Each structure stands twice: as C-alpha cells, then as structure tokens.
Amino acid sequence: MAIDRDLTHPAISDLRHSAKQRLPGFAFEYLDSGTGRELGVARNRQALDDILFLPAILHGNLVPDLRCKFLGQDFDLPIGIAPVGMSGMIWAGAETLLAKGAVSANIPYCQSTVAAEGPEEVGPHVGQNGWFQHYPVNSADIRRDMLKRIRAAGFTKLVMTVDVPGESRRERQRRAHVAMPPKLTAKVAWQVLTHPAWALAMARVGAPRMPFPESYVEASGSDAFVHAGRVIRGWPDWDYLQALRDDWQGDLIVKGVQDPDDARRMAALGVNAVWVSNHAGRQFEAGPAAIHRLPLIREAVGADLPLIYDSGVESGLDIMRAIALGADMVFLGKAFHFALAALGAKGIAHLLHILRADMVANMSQIGAARLDDLPARLLP
Numbered sequence: 001m002a003i004d005r006d007l008t009h010p011a012i013s014d015l016r017h018s019a020k021q022r023l024p025g026f027a028f029e030y031l032d033s034g035t036g037r038e039l040g041v042a043r044n045r046q047a048l049d050d051i052l053f054l055p056a057i058l059h060g061n062l063v064p065d066l067r068c069k070f071l072g073q074d075f076d077l078p079i080g081i082a083p084v085g086m087s088g089m090i091w092a093g094a095e096t097l098l099a100k101g102a103v104s105a106n107i108p109y110c111q112s113t114v115a116a117e118g119p120e121e122v123g124p125h126v127g128q129n130g131w132f133q134h135y136p137v138n139s140a141d142i143r144r145d146m147l148k149r150i151r152a153a154g155f156t157k158l159v160m161t162v163d164v165p166g167e168s169r170r171e172r173q174r175r176a177h178v179a180m181p182p183k184l185t186a187k188v189a190w191q192v193l194t195h196p197a198w199a200l201a202m203a204r205v206g207a208p209r210m211p212f213p214e215s216y217v218e219a220s221g222s223d224a225f226v227h228a229g230r231v232i233r234g235w236p237d238w239d240y241l242q243a244l245r246d247d248w249q250g251d252l253i254v255k256g257v258q259d260p261d262d263a264r265r266m267a268a269l270g271v272n273a274v275w276v277s278n279h280a281g282r283q284f285e286a287g288p289a290a291i292h293r294l295p296l297i298r299e300a301v302g303a304d305l306p307l308i309y310d311s312g313v314e315s316g317l318d319i320m321r322a323i324a325l326g327a328d329m330v331f332l333g334k335a336f337h338f339a340l341a342a343l344g345a346k347g348i349a350h351l352l353h354i355l356r357a358d359m360v361a362n363m364s365q366i367g368a369a370r371l372d373d374l375p376a377r378l379l380p
C-alpha cells in the first residue's frame with residue numbers, strides 16, 4: 001500500500017523530525033542552528049505567530065488563486081527556494097534535485113555561491129527559474145568572470161547577499177563538529193557510521209566541496225577549500241554594489257536588508273528587488289524579527305519595488321502573513337532541506353503540497369480569493 005505522506009508528514013515540523021533522525025548530527029546542526037542562544041530564531045517565530053487575520057463568513061464558494069508575477073515572470077506559487085550553501089552536504093545531489101523540483105513546480109530556485117555543485121552543473125536543469133546568489137569577491141576580474149559563467153549557465157537573476165560581514169559562531173554547530181571542509185573527527189566518524197543511508201548516498205557523489213569559488217584557486221585538496229573561502233571574503237560596501245550593478249545587465253536583487261533607508265538607497269541605485277531577511281537568525285542574535293521590518297521597508301520603497309521575505313517561514317499561513325505585510329514572494333531555506341532529508345527527491349513536491357494546501361485552507365477562512373486580498377484581512 002502506498003504511504004500517504006499527508007498522514008506521516010502533514011507539517012514542516014514532521015519533515016524536520018525525520019531529517020533529524022536521518023542526518024548525521026553535524027549535517028543536521030549545520031542546517032538547523034541559529035546563532036548564540038538562538039533568541040533571534042525564537043523572535044522570528046514569535047513575531048510571525050503574533051500576526052493575525054480577521055476570519056470572513058458568508059463569502060460563498062472561493063477557490064484561492066496562488067499564482068504570482070515577479071519581475072515580469074509568472075510563477076505558480078509565491079514561493080521560492082532560498083540559497084543554502086553546501087546543500088549537497090545535507091543531501092547528496094541536493095542542488096540539482098532542488099533545481100528540477102523548482103522547474104516542475106514553476107517556482108524559482110536560488111543557487112548559493114558556495115553550493116556543492118557549480119553553475120554549469122545546475123544551470124541545464126533549472127530552465128528559466130534559476131537565480132544565482134553572489135557573495136562579494138575580493139577581485140573584480142574574478143567577479144566579472146563569475147558573472148559571465150552564471151549568465152552563460154542560464155541563471156536569470158543575481159542575488160547579492162549583504163548580511164554576512166563575517167562568520168557567526170553558531171555554538172550548536174561547534175558542539176556537533178561542523179567544519180568546512182568537513183573534518184573527520186571521531187565524533188563525525190561515529191555520526192556517519194550510524195547513518196548509512198546518508199553515507200552511501202554521499203559516497204556515490206563524493207565528498208562535498210565548493211566547486212565554483214574553488215575553480216579560482218591554484219591549491220588542491222582541503223587547501224583549495226580554505227583558499228576558496230578567501231576568494232569570497234570580499235568586504236562589500238556601496239561602491240561594490242554599484243560595481244555589481246554596472247557589471248550585471250539582468251535583474252539584481254539584494255538579500256539581507258532590514259533598514260528602510262538602505263532599501264530606499266538600493267532602489268535609487270537601480271536594484272530591481274529587495275530581499276528582507278535576517279538570515280533566519282543564523283548571523284546575529286540581538287536584531288529585530290525580520291517580519292517586523294517588512295512593512296517599514298514596503299512603506300519606504302513604495303508599492304512598485306518588488307520585495308521578497310524570508311526567515312522562519314514554517315507554513316502556508318506564514319507565507320500569507322509576509323504577503324499581507326508587503327512581500328511579493330516568500331522564500332524558504334531550511335524547510336526544503338528538511339524535506340529532502342526526510343523524503344529524498346519526493347520531499348520537494350510534498351513540501352510544496354503542504355504549503356499550497358495550508359494557504360488554500362487559510363485563505364478560504366479569511367475570504368481571500370487572491371494574494372492581493374490578504375492585506376485587507378490583516379488585524380491591526
């Protein structure tokens with residue numbers, strides 16, 4: 001008898017639970033950890049929970065339409081897959097699986113600079129739905145070459161991440177011996193041995209690396225990993241953003257924005273969309289909940305500049321909350337990887353089913369037939 005995934009994994013929390021069992025501790029903690037005491041993660045959750053809608057009655061039959069248009073492109077859902085570095089360490093071949101999953105659901109997939117597959121490997125699988133995330137590079141020549149390769153591989157939009165000025169300690173990761181490149185301590189060896197399904201899948205694709213930045217260094221082995229880390233250790237400033245704007249002809253999105261003044265300045269500089277995020281509480285513990293910044297940024301940039309939201313989204317209802325507060329699209333990072341780890345490639349479609357069904361159910365409760373109807377049902 002076929003397993004009904006709606007009974008085994010009806011929510012993202014079920015996918016996370018299975019992922020925790022199926023992944024070696026270091027891979028799970030790499031994916032799941034916030035920074036410090038993780039109060040930033042908790043603050044994101046609480047702030048989302050506090051956003052309420054007024055239920056609506058007597059509105060007859062209503063079939064919510066979840067389609068959206070973003071920067072001129074039609075998507076079937078207002079949902080995207082956020083960039084996650086080393087996805088391939090969490091699940092073997094994750095980048096290509098996510099790219100294919102995005103195409104079949106007609107949603108965007110944003111690949112990380114530090115993905116375990118390069119743009120040339122993923123590009124052929126992502127059709128028109130591929131976006132590429134850029135970490136600032138310490139050489140203008142390397143930057144231009146990277147952009148050329150990203151464009152040639154078929155990625156349509158460039159996303160510059162600005163909220164990683166340096167490493168974050170993420171104490172839970174340290175306790176689990178997360179390291180880049182992965183280091184085989186006794187603890188890690190034990191975690192791998194006790195998770196044979198993960199280990200066998202990984203053995204088929206080889207140890208995870210960062211092929212894109214590594215292709216710009218002379219060194220080999222674990223040295224290449226370390227040197228590649230330095231290639232993408234540029235310290236970005238407004239001049240860097242301007243240079244990137246000049247170098248990249250397509251749509252440019254800036255990710256990790258929380259200050260309305262920054263968003264306004266980016267719009268003036270010709271950035272095509274702003275991505276409101278606090279990196280899911282992974283970088284800085286003492287900042288505000290990212291969702292609280294969204295309406296302020298919407299007010300600052302006006303109605304026309306497209307906005308993306310991410311950080312802490314765990315349901316279709318959370319997606320509705322962010323759209324009601326001014327987002328045009330909502331991205332998820334961890335959830336797609338919990339889904340892969342829990343159910344393999346089939347997890348992507350199942351996660352999207354959960355999110356879609358939750359949005360339809362909750363939009364019916366508040367009489368919202370379209371995404372544009374959401375702000376009016378928001379309680380002040």
Ligand SMILES: Cc1cc2nc3c(=O)[nH]c(=O)nc-3n(C[C@H](O)[C@H](O)[C@H](O)COP(=O)(O)O)c2cc1C
Pocket residue numbers: 030031032082083084085086112113114133161255277278279280282310311312313331332333334335
């Ligand atoms: C394991 C992990 C790795 C990440 N790596 C990157 C990255 O390489 N580049 C980037 O811009 N954001 C990165 N992010 C942040 C995500 O793009 C996104 O902002 C965040 O995960 C969204 O919150 P959510 O995971 O609660 O959905 C990473 C997040 C996680 C969980």
